[in-house]
Amino acid sequence: MFASLMLSKTAFIAALGIASVSAMSTAVAQTATEIQLSYKDKKFEPAEISAPANTPVVIKLKNLDAKAMEFESKTLKVEKVVAGGSDAIINVRAQKPGRYEFFDEYNEKTARGALVVK
Amino acid sequence: MLAALIIVFREVFEAGLIIGIVLAVTRTVPHRNRWIGGGVLVGVLAACVVAAFAGALSNLFAGMGQELFNAAILTVAVVMLTWHNVWMARHGSELAGELRSAGQAVVEGAKSLLALAVVVGVAVLREGSEVVLFLYGVLAAGGDSAWSVALGGFGGLLLGALICVLTYVGLIRIPMRALFATTTVLIALLAAGMAAQATHFLEQANWLTAMDTIVWDSGWLLSDSSFLGRALHTLIGYTDQPTAMQLVVYLAILLVTFVLMRIYGSPAKAMPEPAHG
Ligand SMILES: [Cu+2]
Numbered sequence: 407m408f409a410s411l412m413l414s415k416t417a418f419i420a421a422l423g424i425a426s427v428s429a430m431s432t433a434v435a436q437t438a439t440e441i442q443l444s445y446k447d448k449k450f451e452p453a454e455i456s457a458p459a460n461t462p463v464v465i466k467l468k469n470l471d472a473k474a475m476e477f478e479s480k481t482l483k484v485e486k487v488v489a490g491g492s493d494a495i496i497n498v499r500a501q502k503p504g505r506y507e508f509f510d511e512y513n514e515k516t517a518r519g520a521l522v523v524k
Numbered sequence: 525m526l527a528a529l530i531i532v533f534r535e536v537f538e539a540g541l542i543i544g545i546v547l548a549v550t551r552t553v554p555h556r557n558r559w560i561g562g563g564v565l566v567g568v569l570a571a572c573v574v575a576a577f578a579g580a581l582s583n584l585f586a587g588m589g590q591e592l593f594n595a596a597i598l599t600v601a602v603v604m605l606t607w608h609n610v611w612m613a614r615h616g617s618e619l620a621g622e623l624r625s626a627g628q629a630v631v632e633g634a635k636s637l638l639a640l641a642v643v644v645g646v647a648v649l650r651e652g653s654e655v656v657l658f659l660y661g662v663l664a665a666g667g668d669s670a671w672s673v674a675l676g677g678f679g680g681l682l683l684g685a686l687i688c689v690l691t692y693v694g695l696i697r698i699p700m701r702a703l704f705a706t707t708t709v710l711i712a713l714l715a716a717g718m719a720a721q722a723t724h725f726l727e728q729a730n731w732l733t734a735m736d737t738i739v740w741d742s743g744w745l746l747s748d749s750s751f752l753g754r755a756l757h758t759l760i761g762y763t764d765q766p767t768a769m770q771l772v773v774y775l776a777i778l779l780v781t782f783v784l785m786r787i788y789g790s791p792a793k794a795m796p797e798p799a800h801g
Contacts, residue, residue, distance in 0.1 A: 472661070473661035473662065474657040474658060474661040476654070480747070483765060486591075487582075487590065488582070489578040489582065489657060490661055491579075492578075492582065493583075493587070494582055494587060495586070495587030495588070497588075497728055497729070497730050499727075511531065512527075512661075513527075
């Protein structure tokens with residue numbers, strides 16, 4: 407009984423171990439594009455940000471409102487809750503050229519923005 | 525009010541599905557309400573704590589605290605679900621059979637219940653912390669619509685609970701023997717899906733960068749942000765743009781579960797049967 411728990415744990419940790427080791431060996435030191443973005447009065451500032459294609463992007467988001475917000479983008483596959491009055495870092499993988507919309511899930515209609523990849 | 529209802533429902537929906545499945549799985553186990561209820565309660569309390577320290581949590585690990593926290597608790601749930609399946613492979617038939625003769629299994633049932641209570645607690649914690657953060661923010665802002673938002677939130681909570689009930693009722697309509705077989709598959713897929721989600725969080729945190737190419741894009745067929753897509757995301761880990769690593773982890777969990785159930789399941793059947801002429 408207990409042994410079976412131990413084994414399933416060990417197997418899972420082993421799998422994770424293999425995964426992380428291979429991750430480290432192939433991790434490439436790509437320089438990411440850093441973009442500052444703020445959120446105030448239920449609006450993104452600026453509402454449109456841009457980045458070069460095929461390069462990872464790091465969005466540094468400042469939530470200046472007292473309320474929590476959730477940065478979400480369906481096309482970028484990102485979801486991140488940002489507490490009121492705090493900062494967050496959002497990693498975006500390298501993208502093909504295009505327009506990628508994002509929004510605050512708590513104010514989907516008004517709080518919208520886009521990342522334009524060129 | 526409607527926006528609050530939808531937001532809260534979306535968050536509670538996933539936890540409701542998981543609780544419904546766990547309730548159906550533990551149908552025959554005595555005292556299960558106490559355990560599952562305890563899991564929900566601890567999950568709610570922990571969600572409040574997490575929401576209170578959300579800012580601090582997020583700042584950990586170079587801003588990746590939230591992602592790593594999610595990955596960690598999902599990993600706990602995966603281990604617990606896998607353990608439960610292996611445990612059921614050994615004792616499930618005793619529980620499904622006559623309960624009176626399964627005294628020892630019932631005593632041991634508490635161990636499996638603990639694993640499932642942890643899974644329930646984790647699900648509630650994960651979805652609940654976002655709900656708490658959202659509702660707290662609305663109330664703290666002291667806006668005119670605070671009460672209507674609270675009312676909407678409560679409605680969303682009720683709808684989420686309804687999903688839990690529907691899942692449970694749907695599953696218990698299946699005859700007992702088939703229920704065990706069905707839930708074993710369901711829980712294995714649930715665990716594999718959670719492991720793939722944990723992988724996604726590690727990828728988001730840049731802790732896992734190997735095999736991060738997207739294997740396919742089935743968003744045109746079924747978006748994982750649609751209602752059905754979200755349900756399948758929770759139940760079997762469906763995602764419309766899986767990375768190669770997510771697929772590998774998904775299949776690895778299924779394989780590990782299968783192998784462990786083979787090794788540790790049905791100890792009685794391990795005895796060689798007398799050969800017939
Ligand atoms: Cu046992």
